[in-house]
Amino acid sequence: MEPENNIYEYDAEFRDVISTVDAEGKRVWVYPKKPKGYFHRARAVVAVFLLSLFFLVPFIKVDGHPFFLFNVFERKFIIFGAAFWPQDFILFALAFIAFVVFIVLFTVIFGRFWCGWACPQTVFMEMVFRKIEYWIEGDAPQQRKLDKAPWTQEKILKKTSKHIIFLLISLLIAHTAMAYLIGIDEVREIVTKSPMENLSGFIGLLAFTAIFYGVFARFREQACTTVCPYGRFQGVFLDKKSIVVAYDWLRGEKRGKLKKNATPPADQGDCIDCKLCVHVCPTGIDIRNGTQLECVNCTACIDVCDEVMDKVNKPKGLIRYTSEEQIQHGHSKIFNTRSVAYSVVLVVILGLLTTLLATRTDVEATMLRVPGMLYQKTDNGEIQNLYNVKFINKTFSDVSLELKLENFSDGTIERVGGEPIKIGPNDLTDAMFFVRIPQAEIHTTKTELEVGVYHDGELMVVEKTNFLGPIVLKK
Numbered sequence: 001m002e003p004e005n006n007i008y009e010y011d012a013e014f015r016d017v018i019s020t021v022d023a024e025g026k027r028v029w030v031y032p033k034k035p036k037g038y039f040h041r042a043r044a045v046v047a048v049f050l051l052s053l054f055f056l057v058p059f060i061k062v063d064g065h066p067f068f069l070f071n072v073f074e075r076k077f078i079i080f081g082a083a084f085w086p087q088d089f090i091l092f093a094l095a096f097i098a099f100v101v102f103i104v105l106f107t108v109i110f111g112r113f114w115c116g117w118a119c120p121q122t123v124f125m126e127m128v129f130r131k132i133e134y135w136i137e138g139d140a141p142q143q144r145k146l147d148k149a150p151w152t153q154e155k156i157l158k159k160t161s162k163h164i165i166f167l168l169i170s171l172l173i174a175h176t177a178m179a180y181l182i183g184i185d186e187v188r189e190i191v192t193k194s195p196m197e198n199l200s201g202f203i204g205l206l207a208f209t210a211i212f213y214g215v216f217a218r219f220r221e222q223a224c225t226t227v228c229p230y231g232r233f234q235g236v237f238l239d240k241k242s243i244v245v246a247y248d249w250l251r252g253e254k255r256g257k258l259k260k261n262a263t264p265p266a267d268q269g270d271c272i273d274c275k276l277c278v279h280v281c282p283t284g285i286d287i288r289n290g291t292q293l294e295c296v297n298c299t300a301c302i303d304v305c306d307e308v309m310d311k312v313n314k315p316k317g318l319i320r321y322t323s324e325e326q327i328q329h330g331h332s333k334i335f336n337t338r339s340v341a342y343s344v345v346l347v348v349i350l351g352l353l354t355t356l357l358a359t360r361t362d363v364e365a366t367m368l369r370v371p372g373m374l375y376q377k378t379d380n381g382e383i384q385n386l387y388n389v390k391f392i393n394k395t396f397s398d399v400s401l402e403l404k405l406e407n408f409s410d411g412t413i414e415r416v417g418g419e420p421i422k423i424g425p426n427d428l429t430d431a432m433f434f435v436r437i438p439q440a441e442i443h444t445t446k447t448e449l450e451v452g453v454y455h456d457g458e459l460m461v462v463e464k465t466n467f468l469g470p471i472v473l474k475k
């Protein structure tokens, strides 16, 4: 290996072990040093904004309807105030593909920026739960000491109060998450009524609370290092041009302690091997070993190293946002063939998605001939087929609909029973219809039928189906 590439000189075996598991396979509890500094303050501002959004959005209503709702149980979805149904599957699929391509593109260029700044796991863990822990139990050394100490009154008080607060916050997160699923009004009903009146909702809330409490009180960084699929894909997404939290090994090596009143050797780099970057890391890794999948780009090591560099009168940025290529060669291009290709794919998908959204109708109809039914001949020489039509009203008001045959002016379409078609807000309904067409106009056994769905005289959508007729013998 080229000497300049040898960034693993000191800990070549670090990839053989997980920093949070000991030789016996037991978990090593991480006590990260309390972070502070420029990046931590910036992340705290972003976290306050994101947390406010998370907790406030379920309360936002547009014309009495939720702004966002992901009701997977009843398969009703409201996004930015517009109702979507499972029938909008193609939109969901495209939006999902666009999201995945965006994540890949973003990761190729900016690494795990999302993990450190916006991932709910990091935001809640580092900006809410960990802060409460520091507040009650103190910084890492005090926490270690408290855990080793016998169960005194002080320890019982600190541990109990911490876990009660953790539980209350988990309860709040669970209620908010549930509000995204079933709506804030339903959650209010579950909370204000007896659990027996809505047992499934009550159990759901308890389960959510237990999961959040378990993740933030015990599981912690393991969610990022062993469960999160996004972290597992880093090896595929990242390349030497990706911007990540990186240690400048060219500047830092050869690392060595600073000794009082002694001149450091000529080959000593800027890293004074204080290991503060390791002590502050919430996933327990040493960033000096290079980019690792456990690194959630939380920036804590940047802040702490900058502070150290200030103290030893060296320039900041020994650990910084940069790419391996930038460190090695002093320059790097953000866009390369791979990122340009992803960008083109993303633009195409977004274009398609925008077109589909722009042409999406407020009412949807699916028209199918009733299975097993053949055509019938009426007394006045018409051919009749029976259809089942499913209507979906994607608006938040009642709609009255009317059906017309678009390609047979002499034909008729009539609802069985003759009732008008009315659908409630954000609802669906089924109805049976007879379609009758003069036999003279039927020339094949299977004729394409176009049925227009009208609301207040305005054509909403044209549904196509087949109309069966008798065999026509050629003369």
Ligand code: SF4
Binding pocket: 247, 252, 270, 271, 272, 273, 274, 275, 276, 277, 278, 288, 304, 305, 308, 318, 319
């Ligand atoms: S904090 Fe900076 S100086 Fe200290 S060990 Fe880490 S990289 Fe080296």
Ligand code: SF4
Binding pocket: 245, 277, 280, 281, 282, 283, 284, 285, 286, 287, 294, 295, 296, 297, 298, 299, 300, 301, 302
């Ligand atoms: S290596 Fe640095 S940026 Fe990565 S998780 Fe640890 S402290 Fe955060």
